[in-house]
Amino acid sequence: MEYTDKQERILDAAADLFARQPFHKVLLSDVARTAAVGKGTLYLYFNSKEDLYFAVLYREFDNLLTRLKGIAADPALAPDAQLSAIVGELARHFLKKAANMDMQGVVLTCPSTDDWRLRRAELLALIEAIIRRGVAMGMFHDQDPRLTAKYIPGLLRGACHFEPQDTDIEAVSRHAASFVLQGLAGKD
Amino acid sequence: MEYTDKQERILDAAADLFARQPFHKVLLSDVARTAAVGKGTLYLYFNSKEDLYFAVLYREFDNLLTRLKGIAADPALAPDAQLSAIVGELARHFLKKAANMDMQGVVLTCPSTDDWRLRRAELLALIEAIIRRGVAMGMFHDQDPRLTAKYIPGLLRGACHFEPQDTDIEAVSRHAASFVLQGLAGKD
Amino acid sequence: MEYTDKQERILDAAADLFARQPFHKVLLSDVARTAAVGKGTLYLYFNSKEDLYFAVLYREFDNLLTRLKGIAADPALAPDAQLSAIVGELARHFLKKAANMDMQGVVLTCPSTDDWRLRRAELLALIEAIIRRGVAMGMFHDQDPRLTAKYIPGLLRGACHFEPQDTDIEAVSRHAASFVLQGLAGKD
Amino acid sequence: MEYTDKQERILDAAADLFARQPFHKVLLSDVARTAAVGKGTLYLYFNSKEDLYFAVLYREFDNLLTRLKGIAADPALAPDAQLSAIVGELARHFLKKAANMDMQGVVLTCPSTDDWRLRRAELLALIEAIIRRGVAMGMFHDQDPRLTAKYIPGLLRGACHFEPQDTDIEAVSRHAASFVLQGLAGKD
DNA sequence: CATGAATGAGTATTCATTCAT
DNA sequence: AATGAATGAATACTCATTCAT
Structure with missing residues (x-):
């Protein structure tokens, strides 16, 4: 499933980054890059940074x-x-x-x-x-x-x-x- | 001791605020106000927000x-x-x-x-x-x-x-x- | 070209303001307003105030x-x-x-x-x-x-x-x- | 003359520092330290940083x-x-x-x-x-x-x-x- | 006269969020 | 759906200046 796949990639990327740095040092642009999606795409699946966290x-x-x-x-x-x-x-x-x-x-x-x-x-x-x-x-x-x-x-x-x-x-x-x-x- | 007193006041204020809100929601200006010191004074005793934390x-x-x-x-x-x-x-x-x-x-x-x-x-x-x-x-x-x-x-x-x-x-x-x-x- | 256009506008605005006031009196927010761009946009084209100068x-x-x-x-x-x-x-x-x-x-x-x-x-x-x-x-x-x-x-x-x-x-x-x-x- | 001596020391220090760095990078505290006077002393002889400059x-x-x-x-x-x-x-x-x-x-x-x-x-x-x-x-x-x-x-x-x-x-x-x-x- | 701890107004910079494409 | 250039609100930090000692 394309949708779920992308969502999973984002979650994986975020999990990795949040595991290495505190919340306020993780940039959404890094999450996007790591997940290989556009920055705006994050907002299709999660409402905010907190949400994603x-x-x-x-x-x-x-x-x-x-x-x-x-x-x-x-x-x-x-x-x-x-x-x-x-x-x-x-x-x-x-x-x-x-x-x-x-x-x-x-x-x-x-x-x-x-x-x-x-x-x-x-x-x-x-x-x-x-x-x-x-x-x-x-x-x-x-x-x-x-x-x-x-x-x-x-x-x-x-x-x-x-x-x-x-x-x-x-x-x-x-x-x-x-x-x-x-x-x-x-x-x- | 004047010095220690001020440092203690800042730590007390910060402890209180950090206990109520997450790191990035605590404003240094609030810490200063609560401790009844100037904003710049914080930096006489602590090098950064992280330091204080x-x-x-x-x-x-x-x-x-x-x-x-x-x-x-x-x-x-x-x-x-x-x-x-x-x-x-x-x-x-x-x-x-x-x-x-x-x-x-x-x-x-x-x-x-x-x-x-x-x-x-x-x-x-x-x-x-x-x-x-x-x-x-x-x-x-x-x-x-x-x-x-x-x-x-x-x-x-x-x-x-x-x-x-x-x-x-x-x-x-x-x-x-x-x-x-x-x-x-x-x-x- | 859209990109160059925006960069030019910023440079024009900055040139004008720097010509009227010394460096430390020129506010980046003024540059942004004069150039009719967002403050953050300046940083897409220039790394710092010095850079822009x-x-x-x-x-x-x-x-x-x-x-x-x-x-x-x-x-x-x-x-x-x-x-x-x-x-x-x-x-x-x-x-x-x-x-x-x-x-x-x-x-x-x-x-x-x-x-x-x-x-x-x-x-x-x-x-x-x-x-x-x-x-x-x-x-x-x-x-x-x-x-x-x-x-x-x-x-x-x-x-x-x-x-x-x-x-x-x-x-x-x-x-x-x-x-x-x-x-x-x-x-x- | 004590007075003049101190003023001279401040001017010498300032001349040296202003010669090496632009105005806004020269700190008055550096001037004071270089001149071996207290920071407040500067204001006994000069009304402001610009004045000194x-x-x-x-x-x-x-x-x-x-x-x-x-x-x-x-x-x-x-x-x-x-x-x-x-x-x-x-x-x-x-x-x-x-x-x-x-x-x-x-x-x-x-x-x-x-x-x-x-x-x-x-x-x-x-x-x-x-x-x-x-x-x-x-x-x-x-x-x-x-x-x-x-x-x-x-x-x-x-x-x-x-x-x-x-x-x-x-x-x-x-x-x-x-x-x-x-x-x-x-x-x- | 001299000091330097204290101050807080002032500002560069960041980054989550949006939206035109 | 997907993007990323553009945004500007939000805030840590600086440093000239003051004043109690």
Whole structure:
């Protein structure tokens, strides 16, 4: 599809540039050149620079969420295996793309759009549900699964955010999963 | 001291404004007005808008680090108590000040200045040392204290970053401390 | 040609304004308004205010040089007639345009560029060649035509530079030509 | 005298800096530092930057004028010797100091102050008077000594203005004097 | 007299956005 | 649909000048 193709090219270009520089240093003319489209074309697909910026973040986040939903929906996996898999995905996410992105600058108030709130809520709810299932099965012990759900992405962000080149995904995934499961295992 | 006073006023004003708006929406003229100094005066103390921005972040971070060092140096506290105290400080940090700040955006490549690297390294080393001490005392079990040290700030960031108004510091602190200690307790 | 047209309009506007006021009193916004273009458009054609300034001087000088080359290349004119014609052109040049320009301010060190050095060298070489031809023909006598070539523009600058309104071009041209030819005539 | 000393130091510093850079690139703080006085001190002796600038030009010009008056008043010199001496002074003037000065830019409308007009008029009148005396003695022939007087400074400016390092004052003085005298000698 | 920290009016420059082609 | 030349609102930064010490 011609339309989608062009839109994708723009998003790819923007993702690349926003990952390297903060918002206000990325020029739309650079985005256009990188995407090999005219400057005006950007406005056929996105209403403003901010729009484009959030479209990039959104796509990234959406991809992640889709993968996590797949894991959460897999009936073959026990809660601990699901959590381990999610930890792995999050590690990959933060390490590969969002890492730079986040670090370099969520420049604008991540829009209080319902879209975003809902998206984030979905992510947390998904993790929370797994924890609750584990608790119900007597596998986990947690007084506040809602809170614990918030720890997990943050924890991996902390692990992967800096010095990404020195980070071994597999090692981090394994260690972090073990830490999380340990944290959920104990009688508290 | 007159000099420091003025510098402090500027930093306070800038911290306040940067906390409410993204970098490129904060006008230096607003900073000057809020600080009740002339626009040119800003440049007597900071070389550029970016400079000022990072000075704000830096001061915040520095204050946190100082408090954490106090905890780490307290001989009356066992490793678990130290970790709990640190978790509390981090919660307060992310919730109160950095919350807004961070959320709005680390706008610019957190400068690869050695200053920053060292500062962050100090923070992690401090936490890592406590974990190692706990391991040595048989109180904790951890294959990679370096990595675990990275989890802790991230974890609290995740917990406190969004919906700060709905977050109960004490509850978060207690729960997070318990989660962390649990994670370090188990035989792994 | 649309492009050239716009560039010309900008140069015309700038020439006019720079002729009336010193560099630092000419606002780019005035140039833009006078040229009936947007302020940003100036930067499509010139890199900076300085750039624009020198482009104006350069165009002026270039026009003069072109006319002088025409005179120098005219085979119908003997050296003395050529010199007289050149004196006339220089008088017109200094009186009409460059007069104000020069007086009001050669603000910036112009000569760094090779462009300028070469241009000036061309002008002098052209005059020098005519003198040498006259000397070869036994019409002039001069031990150092290179030096004499330098006198001629300066001499007319001196004559026309001040109180331009009181200056009669034709009278100056005639008198100056006569003075120069006299100076070259004698046995020295 | 302390006062005069300080004023002289400021003028020297300013002369040096204005000679190297155009008006708007010379910072008063640089002038102050070079003169080893406080920035505020400048305003004890000069009312503004422009004032200082013109004071520099004025002092330069005044020194020259004084020397020329000495020559003009010397009863031992015939008009041709006086003109030769004046040519020499002008060459030195343009070569040494004013050269740079002028070249870099008379930035501002050389103030229409009567001071300046009078000063310049004095210079020209002085030369004109010599020419007229020569004409009266039958030594020179000139239809318009007023005009010729204007040529002489300009002519030397042209000779000395560019590539000052390559210019041999003595050679220029001799050649220029000869040229001028030649120009005045002929029956026209 | 001398100072230099403080000032803020003044302006060059940038860059998201538009629209004629 | 696609373009990119043209735009001008928006803003960081400079530097002559002042005045409390």
